[in-house]
Structure formats: structure tokens, C-alpha cells
Amino acid sequence: MSLIKVKNLKVHFPIRGGFFNGVVDNVRAVDGVSFEIQPGETFGLVGESGSGKSTTGRAIIGLEKVTSGEITFEGHDVTSHKDRKEIDYDQDVQMIFQDSFSSLNPRKRIESIIAEPLKNFENLTPEQEKIKVLQLMKIVGLSPDALYKYPHQFSGGQRQRIGIARAVATNPKLVIADEPVSALDLSVQAQVLNFMKKIQRNMGVSYLFISHDLGVVRHMCDRIAIMNRGQIVEIGSREDIYKHPKHLYTQRLLAAIPSTRVADRDKDRERRQKIEKEYKEKQKDYYDKEGRAYPLVEVSKGHLVALPPKEALKYKDIKEEN
Amino acid sequence: MWKTILRRVLIMIPELIVLSILVFLLAKAMPGDPFSGSINPKTSPAQLHRLMAANGLFDPWYVQYWHWVVNLFHGKLGMSYEYQMPVINLIKQRGLNTLWLATFTMILTYAIGLPLGIFAGKHEGKWQDTIIRVFNYITMSVPFFVVLVIGIWIFGYALGWFPTSGSISPNANGMGETILSRLGHIILPGLLGALFGTVNIVQYLRSQVIDAKHSAFVKTAVAKGVPEKDIYRHHIFRNSLLPIAAFAGYSITGLLAGSIFTEMIFSYPGMGQLFLNAVNYRDYTVITTLVLLYGFLNLMGTLISDIVLSIVDPRIRVE
Amino acid sequence: MTESATKHETILTVKDLTTSFKINNKFYKAISDIDMKIKRDEILAIVGESGCGKSTLVNSIMGLQDPSETKITGEIDFEGQDLTKISEADYNKIRGAKIGMIFQDPLSALNPLKRIEDQIEEVLICHTDMSKQERRARVLELLDQVGIVDPKRTAHQFPHQLSGGMRQRIVIAIAIACKPDFIIADEPTTALDVTIQAQILDLLKDIQKENHSSIILITHDLGVVAETADYVHVMYAGKIVEKGNVDQVFNNPQHPYTRSLLKSIPQVDSESDELYVIEGSVPSLQNMPATGDAFAPRIPWILASDHEENPSMHKLGHGHEVRCTCYQDFYFKEESDA
Numbered sequence: 001m002s003l004i005k006v007k008n009l010k011v012h013f014p015i016r017g018g019f020f021n022g023v024v025d026n027v028r029a030v031d032g033v034s035f036e037i038q039p040g041e042t043f044g045l046v047g048e049s050g051s052g053k054s055t056t057g058r059a060i061i062g063l064e065k066v067t068s069g070e071i072t073f074e075g076h077d078v079t080s081h082k083d084r085k086e087i088d089y090d091q092d093v094q095m096i097f098q099d100s101f102s103s104l105n106p107r108k109r110i111e112s113i114i115a116e117p118l119k120n121f122e123n124l125t126p127e128q129e130k131i132k133v134l135q136l137m138k139i140v141g142l143s144p145d146a147l148y149k150y151p152h153q154f155s156g157g158q159r160q161r162i163g164i165a166r167a168v169a170t171n172p173k174l175v176i177a178d179e180p181v182s183a184l185d186l187s188v189q190a191q192v193l194n195f196m197k198k199i200q201r202n203m204g205v206s207y208l209f210i211s212h213d214l215g216v217v218r219h220m221c222d223r224i225a226i227m228n229r230g231q232i233v234e235i236g237s238r239e240d241i242y243k244h245p246k247h248l249y250t251q252r253l254l255a256a257i258p259s260t261r262v263a264d265r266d267k268d269r270e271r272r273q274k275i276e277k278e279y280k281e282k283q284k285d286y287y288d289k290e291g292r293a294y295p296l297v298e299v300s301k302g303h304l305v306a307l308p309p310k311e312a313l314k315y316k317d318i319k320e321e322n
Numbered sequence: 323m324w325k326t327i328l329r330r331v332l333i334m335i336p337e338l339i340v341l342s343i344l345v346f347l348l349a350k351a352m353p354g355d356p357f358s359g360s361i362n363p364k365t366s367p368a369q370l371h372r373l374m375a376a377n378g379l380f381d382p383w384y385v386q387y388w389h390w391v392v393n394l395f396h397g398k399l400g401m402s403y404e405y406q407m408p409v410i411n412l413i414k415q416r417g418l419n420t421l422w423l424a425t426f427t428m429i430l431t432y433a434i435g436l437p438l439g440i441f442a443g444k445h446e447g448k449w450q451d452t453i454i455r456v457f458n459y460i461t462m463s464v465p466f467f468v469v470l471v472i473g474i475w476i477f478g479y480a481l482g483w484f485p486t487s488g489s490i491s492p493n494a495n496g497m498g499e500t501i502l503s504r505l506g507h508i509i510l511p512g513l514l515g516a517l518f519g520t521v522n523i524v525q526y527l528r529s530q531v532i533d534a535k536h537s538a539f540v541k542t543a544v545a546k547g548v549p550e551k552d553i554y555r556h557h558i559f560r561n562s563l564l565p566i567a568a569f570a571g572y573s574i575t576g577l578l579a580g581s582i583f584t585e586m587i588f589s590y591p592g593m594g595q596l597f598l599n600a601v602n603y604r605d606y607t608v609i610t611t612l613v614l615l616y617g618f619l620n621l622m623g624t625l626i627s628d629i630v631l632s633i634v635d636p637r638i639r640v641e
Numbered sequence: 642m643t644e645s646a647t648k649h650e651t652i653l654t655v656k657d658l659t660t661s662f663k664i665n666n667k668f669y670k671a672i673s674d675i676d677m678k679i680k681r682d683e684i685l686a687i688v689g690e691s692g693c694g695k696s697t698l699v700n701s702i703m704g705l706q707d708p709s710e711t712k713i714t715g716e717i718d719f720e721g722q723d724l725t726k727i728s729e730a731d732y733n734k735i736r737g738a739k740i741g742m743i744f745q746d747p748l749s750a751l752n753p754l755k756r757i758e759d760q761i762e763e764v765l766i767c768h769t770d771m772s773k774q775e776r777r778a779r780v781l782e783l784l785d786q787v788g789i790v791d792p793k794r795t796a797h798q799f800p801h802q803l804s805g806g807m808r809q810r811i812v813i814a815i816a817i818a819c820k821p822d823f824i825i826a827d828e829p830t831t832a833l834d835v836t837i838q839a840q841i842l843d844l845l846k847d848i849q850k851e852n853h854s855s856i857i858l859i860t861h862d863l864g865v866v867a868e869t870a871d872y873v874h875v876m877y878a879g880k881i882v883e884k885g886n887v888d889q890v891f892n893n894p895q896h897p898y899t900r901s902l903l904k905s906i907p908q909v910d911s912e913s914d915e916l917y918v919i920e921g922s923v924p925s926l927q928n929m930p931a932t933g934d935a936f937a938p939r940i941p942w943i944l945a946s947d948h949e950e951n952p953s954m955h956k957l958g959h960g961h962e963v964r965c966t967c968y969q970d971f972y973f974k975e976e977s978d979a
Contacts, residue, residue, distance in 0.1 A: 185691055186690065186861070186863070186902060187901070187902065188922075190905040191916075191918045193907075197914055218907065253836060257864065258839070258868040259868065260863050260864055260903065262887050262888050262891045265867060268868065273843070276836075537749065538750045539749060539751055541744070542742075542752075543752075544736065545742040545744075546736065546763060546764040547764070548764075557752055561752065561754055636753070637801050
């Protein structure tokens with residue numbers, strides 16, 4: 001059974017306007033997103049700004065009101081706040097934010113910041129609590145003398161590690177990481193990513209890894225969904241997405257990543273501009289009149305692409321033959 | 323943009339209705355009736371009852387409210403119990419005095435506050451800035467009425483430069499003399515009020531200028547090769563003054579509140595003094611009218627600010 | 642002037658530049674020992690992590706620092722003038738006209754209350770004697786040049802009405818309005834999406850080729866450097882630690898810092914679960930060591946005797962230079978374990 005299952009999730013924000021300031025339209029921030037995450041897996045949600053990737057993450061943890069759709073966690077419906085309270089959802093699902101500084105209370109010491117979720121969900125004696133906090137700090141490579149310091153006394157990378165320690169304090173089953181390393185320098189980023197991987201190995205946690213950085217996503221994720229305009233346009237294994245991208249938008253996104261292969265740079269640039277040109281010409285084929293992506297079709301096992309109806313037909317035929 | 327303004331004005335209508343109902347209910351809740359004080363002591367309770375019925379005092383409240391509103395529009399605000407004259411005339415007279423003082427105070431406030439705020443912001447951290455800030459902190463920490471009392475004592479009594487009460491000298495003849503005498507009476511209260519009013523402007527403008535000075539778009543302007551004085555003129559001043567201009571509407575509220583102190587201490591026959599006296603003498607018709615008027619002016623102030631802001635700031639402007 | 646003569650013309654020379662900031666009445670060196678040259682027709686990337694001084698360096702060239710808080714020594718030679726010594730009025734004749742600058746965050750770099758055309762026109766008012774009509778025409782021409790689809794419409798808009806990519810195009814239009822020989826781009830694509838980044842970098846490259854100008858590109862993104870730059874300077878803790886052409890730096894990196902940085906990028910083909918981590922952290926301005934190699938504490942397994950007391954640049958031929966002798970004996974820690 002999958003750990004979490006998101007089915008046709010929609011989060012719409014009303015646009016107010018007109019004379020009486022009524023709702024004239026909706027921003028379809030998330031517009032029918034479906035995916036599953038397996039226990040112990042890292043699932044990547046990739047897209048550009050405004051693609052709806054962060055809103056999806058926030059809706060799953062309950063920070064955003066779900067317009068319609070269904071979220072099931074270990075078989076329980078957790079779409080509404082009431083449903084979530086009936087199981088240990090708030091304990092089992094935690095979040096790491098991009099801006100760790102503003103998510104940490106500046107007036108609290110690290111000890112109480114990390115201990116906060118423990119206090120909320122577990123009955124521990126002060127000694128047990130302290131031991132647990134020290135263990136957590138060790139997991140993310142912080143020395144015990146950091147216990148009594150305040151958030152501003154740490155560097156960006158250290159603060160992000162504190163955020164991770166807090167997120168995994170209650171042994172969650174799923175951690176939603178929203179751009180966890182985007183604000184960090186390369187060398188610090190490597191360290192944070194290593195800790196995230198180590199925690200996964202030791203605790204078996206699943207990650208919903210939300211990022212715009214395709215390089216980091218490739219390193220971290222087992223399966224990846226590409227989001228554009230609130231919808232998933234392609235979903236598949238790391239191999240599927242990076243080696244055999246099928247959707248035009250995925251191809252464009254991949255081609256745009258600057259590479260460190262100096263020798264190939266003219267070739268890369270040519271390819272990128274070719275795809276960009278193709279994207280301009282063929283973009284309309286990949287989206288319907290309302291700018292929505294077409295339904296996902298399975299092109300190979302576990303690899304789903306929002307192909308235009310004409311191309312999708314090919315794959316449907318193959319499937320039926322099988 | 324006209325749509326925005328019209329919508330904003332329309333929003334004011336329910337606000338005004340709620341305000342007037344509150345004031346009306348306040349008036350109803352006050353003890354006494356409009357006749358007890360003015361009728362012949364020999365009038366029998368039955369006669370009084372009939373008189374009250376004839377004047378609609380036993381109608382349902384909304385009917386009475388409706389009559390009250392209709393009267394309001396006809397300027398029939400009732401009689402002042404204390405001054406024995408129609409409230410409308412009283413307020414016309416006093417309102418004019420307050421208008422003089424408030425306008426003068428406002429002009430002075432901005433005339434002093436704007437240059438000081440800009441100057442302090444421009445010289446952030448230097449001695450000029452320090453002096454202005456020290457002055458600001460002192461003014462902020464001393465209660466307004468203390469400033470007024472000290473001011474009136476030094477410049478009114480000790481030095482005798484300015485009159486200490488009234489709005490106009492009874493000996494003033496002719497247009498020129500009248501205006502001079504009026505000015506003479508408002509200079510000291512206006513100046514002291516302005517001194518106090520500048521504190522917020524200076525503080526706010528200073529931080530606006532400092533923010534603008536360190537903003538990325540000013541860095542862009544420097545990188546464009548724009549000379550410093552032009553950067554101040556075209557980018558820093560403009561951007562920091564716009565919000566101030568927009569807040570001018572809100573300052574009406576502050577002025578009205580301030581005028582109550584000033585007029586009382588300077589025995590200046592304006593609305594503020596009228597209000598305090600009315601409260602003292604339980605002059606209910608005057609109180610309700612003034613509360614309504616103050617409320618109305620407050621709403622107008624916000625309206626003006628909102629409209630100005632929507633005009634000057636393209637980010638708010640709806641296209 | 643012949644084509645080859647222009648090709649080698651030096652546009653800017655920086656000699657022994659040091660910039661110090663005042664913190665609590667004490668001056669701390671943010672950058673020091675900076676020697677660099679930029680020639681016509683080349684893109685020089687300055688790469689390093691936050692706090693390495695790369696932005697300080699270009700702000701010093703542009704004269705954008707508050708003089709009461711900053712002390713600059715050394716020489717910045719631009720067209721025969723030493724920029725560290727000229728008056729503010731003379732600087733204003735250079736900024737915007739001969740040196741254009743592009744900033745990281747295009748939204749805050751534009752005045753929110755001014756129309757796009759006014760913001761571009763301002764630079765023309767400062768540096769040309771064009772008539773109002775000529776200026777307006779030039780604004781439309783520039784908007785077209787930076788790839789704005791509907792210049793007339795955009796000219797009348799305000800910054801908040803444009804997308805991030807379009808705003809950055811406006812900032813570029815301002816920078817190139819007076820056809821400067823030299824453009825400084827400070828993290829021009831950091832705030833943008835990756836597809837927009839690619840477009841903006843292409844645009845910069847096209848403009849540079851068309852005008853035969855030079856660009857200093859400040860970035861922390863090694864991919865952007867590899868795709869865009871001709872020459873690279875790597876900075877660490879306020880000093881340039883490695884110089885070379887893009888091929889030398891990426892395919893034959895010498896300084897331990899350059900090598901470590903390249904190693905910590907998540908690699909395409911690497912199956913390894915662990916990314917390479919550089920131990921320790923960047924020293925803060927106040928804790929910068931006065932002598933010795935600033936990177937030494939982060940590679941503690943390298944002997945102290947391998948470092949220089951006062952690390953200097955060593956020429957490796959073909960313009961490749963590296964600071965400190967430690968590069969000769971450097972190895973990665975796990976290489977010795979293996």
C-alpha cells in the first residue's frame with residue numbers, strides 16, 4: 001500500500017474584482033494533481049515558480065484549503081482537518097521550509113525548538129526529552145553546545161539542519177521538504193542533502209521533495225513529477241524523466257539546466273535553442289484551448305505523460321494490444 | 323480608477339448609516355426629553371404626554387430615526403440647551419473657528435515636518451539627524467497639554483507676544499484687521515499643535531527616506547550615473563513623500579483630537595471647546611451632533627487618504 | 642583600428658585592490674590582493690559562494706559603496722582613469738554611459754512608482770543630448786533589442802505589471818542604453834526560473850557579441866559559468882584563488898577550493914549516494930585570518946608546510962594561475978583512505 005495517495009487535488013484561489021468585489025475567477029494554483037508516494041521513497045515535485053508545486057505540498061500538510069480532490073494517508077481519508085485529527089497525521093507528516101530562519105522562533109533556544117514537536121506529541125520526562133534532542137542534533141551533525149544557542153547564532157546551513165532535526169523529531173513517516181536547499185551555497189547544500197539521505201536510510205522516512213533545481217532532484221529522488229500551470233505534465237522514475245523525457249515542457253526544462261561540461265556548451269546551447277523554438281511552435285498542441293494539459297497516459301510502466309490526444313492514441317493502442 | 327473611487331465612496335454609505343444609527347441610539351439613551359426643560363411648569367403630565375406624542379416620541383425607533391435623519395438633512399439639529407440657540411448655528415460659528423485653526427496647524431505641521439524628516443533621513447546617523455531625533459524624542463515623551471501649558475505661559479503670559487484666549491479681538495475693525503487679529507490668535511496654538519504633529523511625520527518620513535536611500539532602485543540610479551541631487555529629487559523624495567501625502571487624510575482625525583486640548587487651554591471658541599463644554603453641561607443635542615460630525619469627518623479623512631493613495635501609487639491603482 | 646588590435650585591448654585593469662568595511666569603528670578587509678584584467682570582447686565570470694567578496698569587488702569598481710563606511714586602496718584603471726581617485730561627478734559620467742550594470746533582483750532594482758520608459762529614459766537624459774523624441778524612440782528600440790514583444794505597451798507599464806524575466810530585460814535595456822563597452826552583471830539570473838535564466842544569458846551573450854563589449858559576470862552557479870564565460874576567476878574569503886580560461890578551470894582545476902566546489906555538485910552519472918562536503922565554514926569578515934591560506938582550515942589533512950605564509954599567485958602557463966603552493970600536494974581525504 002502506498003503511504004500517501006493524492007487524487008485529483010485542486011486548490012483554487014479566488015480572484016476578486018468587478019464593482020462589488022465579487023469572485024470573478026479562480027487562480028487554478030493546483031488543478032487536478034494525482035500521485036502516490038511509497039514508504040521510504042523520495043518523490044520529487046518539480047516546476048518553475050507559479051507551477052503549483054509548493055501549494056500542493058502545503059495542501060497536503062493542511063496549510064492550504066483543498067478545493068476538491070482526495071488525500072489518503074495509509075488508507076485513511078485525510079482531506080479535511082477533521083479527518084486528520086482522527087489519526088496521528090499531524091505527527092506522521094512534517095515539513096521543512098526553504099527559509100529556515102523565519103520558520104524558527106528567534107526567541108527560543110535550539111533545545112526548545114527541537115523539543116517542541118516532542119512536547120506536542122510524546123509524553124517524555126525532561127531527561128528523556130533532552131536525550132532525544134541530543135540524539136536528533138547528532139543525526140544532523142550539530143554539536144551538543146548548540147543546545148542553548150538561538151537561531152540567529154547559526155549559519156544558513158546549520159539552521160536548515162535544525163529545521164530537519166525538528167521535522168524528524170516525532171519519527172514522521174512523511175517529510176515534505178519545500179525547496180530545502182535553494183537558499184544555500186553549493187558546499188552547504190551538499191551537506192544538508194547528505195543528512196537528509198542518511199536520515200532516510202536510518203529511519204525509513206519518505207520525502208516529498210519540492211524543488212526547482214533539477215540537478216538536486218536527480219540526486220535525491222526515486223520518482224519525479226513535473227508540474228506546469230498547476231498540473232502534472234509528466235511523472236516517472238528518475239531514469240524516465242532524465243533519459244526519456246516525453247513531454248515538451250519536460251524537455252524544455254531539462255535543456256535549460258546549465259551544465260558544467262564546458263566542451264559541450266555550444267552543442268548544449270544549440271539544442272536548448274532548438275527545443276525552445278519547438279516549444280514556441282508546438283506548445284499549443286500540448287495544452288487544450290483553456291491552457292490545460294491533457295490527461296496522463298502511460299507510455300511505459302510507471303511513466304505517465306500528458307500527451308496531446310493524437311500521440312496519446314498510439315500508446316493506448318499498444319496497451320490494448322497487450 | 324474612477325470605478326475604484328466610486329466603489330470606495332459607496333462603501334462609505336453603510337458606514338455612515340451605522341454611524342448615524344449609533345449616534346441616534348446614543349441620543350435616545352440620554353436622560354430627559356426635549357420638552358421638560360422648556361415648558362411651563364404648570365403643564366400637566368397629560369399635556370406633556372400629548373405634546374410628546376404629537377412630536378412622535380412614542381413612534382417605533384426606526385420611524386423616529388427616519389424623522390431624525392430627515393431633519394438632519396434640513397439642518398434641523400435641535401436647540402442647544404446651554405447656549406439657547408439652534409445647534410446648527412452654533413456649530414457653523416464654532417466650526418469656522420476650528421477650521422481656521424486646524425488648517426493653519428496642518429499647513430505648519432507639514433511645513434516644519436517635511437523638511438525636517440527629509441533632512442534627518444538624508445543625514446542619517448550624522449549630528450544633524452541626532453539633533454532632530456533628540457528633539458523628536460523629547461516632544462514625544464512630554465504630554466501634549468504640558469507643551470501647551472508651558473507654551474502659553476512663556477509666550478502668552480511671560481513674554482506677552484500672543485493673546486492667550488479667544489479667537490478674535492473684539493476691537494478688530496475692517497477686513498484687514500479682522501484677518502490679522504484672527505491670525506494673531508491662532509499662531510501660538512497652531513505652532514504648538516504643529517510642533518507636536520510633526521513628530522510622527524518626521525519619524526515616518528525619516529525612515530521612508532532611509533529605506534529609499536538603501537533601496538536597490540536607488541543603487542540602480544547611481545549605477546545609471548544619475549547625480550545625487552537628481553536621485554534625491556526623482557527617486558528618494560518622490561517615493562517617500564507619496565505615502566505621506568496619502569496619509570494627510572488620516573491626520574484630520576489627529577487634528578480634531580488635538581484641537582480639543584488646544585482649544586480648551588487657549589479658551590479658543592472652536593468645536594473642541596464646544597464639545598468639552600457640552601459634555602460638562604450635559605448639552606445632549608450638541609454632544610450627539612458633534613459626535614456625528616466627528617465620526618463623519620473621520621470617515622471622510624480615510625476616504626481622502628484611500629483615494630489619494632490609489633491615485634499616487636500605481637501598484638494600488640486598478641486599471 | 643584592426644580587428645585583432647581591438648580584440649586584445651584591455652578595458653579595465655585592477656591592481657592590488659583592497660576594500661575594507663567599517664564595523665564597530667574598525668576596518669575589516671572584505672576583499673584584498675585583487676589583480677585582474679578584462680579585455681574587449683570577453684566574458685569574465687567571477688564565481689564564489691556567498692560572502693566571498695565577489696559583489697564587493699564589482700561594487701568597488703562601480704563606486705557603489707558608502708564612502709564613509711568603506712576604505713578602498715589600490716588601483717582600478719578604466720580608460721586611463723583611476724576610478725578609486727576620481728570625483729563623484731566624473732564617476733557619474735562613466736556609470737551608465739561607459740559601464741552598465743545589471744542587478745540580481747530585477748523587481749527591487751526598478752523604481753516601483755515610475756513607468757518603464759521613464760526609467761530607461763533617465764539614463765539617456767544623464768548621458769546624451771538627445772531630444773525628447775529621440776529618447777523616446779531609442780527607448781522603444783532598446784525594448785525591442787532586449788526581446789520585449791510589444792515595446793509600446795511595455796514602455797507605459799509599471800514594474801509590478803511585468804514578469805520577472807521581462808523586468809530583467811528592462812534592467813538590461815537600462816544597462817546597454819548608452820552602448821557601454823563594459824557591463825557588470827551581478828547574479829543576473831539568480832532570481833529567475835531556469836528557462837528564463839537561459840534566455841537572459843543568451844540575450845547577454847548576443848548583446849556582448851553585437852557591441853564587442855566585455856562583461857563581468859558575478860555568479861555562484863558553476864553551470865552558468867561553464868555555459869557563458871570565456872575566463873573565470875574563483876574567489877574565496879576575499880581573494881582570487883584561481884584564474885584561467887573556462888576550459889582550464891573546469892577541466893583542469895588546481896586550487897583545492899575549486900576542486901572541492903566542483904566535486905560537491907550533484908553529478909549526473911555518479912551513483913554515489915553521498916555528495917562531497919567541504920568541511921568547516923567560510924570565515925566571517927571579522928574572523929578572517931591576517932596571514933596564511935584562508936582555505937587551509939577546511940582541508941586540515943594537508944600539512945601546514947604545504948601552504949604559504951603569504952599565499953601568492955603562481956603562473957601555470959597559458960594564463961592559468963593559482964594561489965598558494967598547497968595545490969601541488971593537495972589530495973582529497975578519501976583518496977588517501979583508499
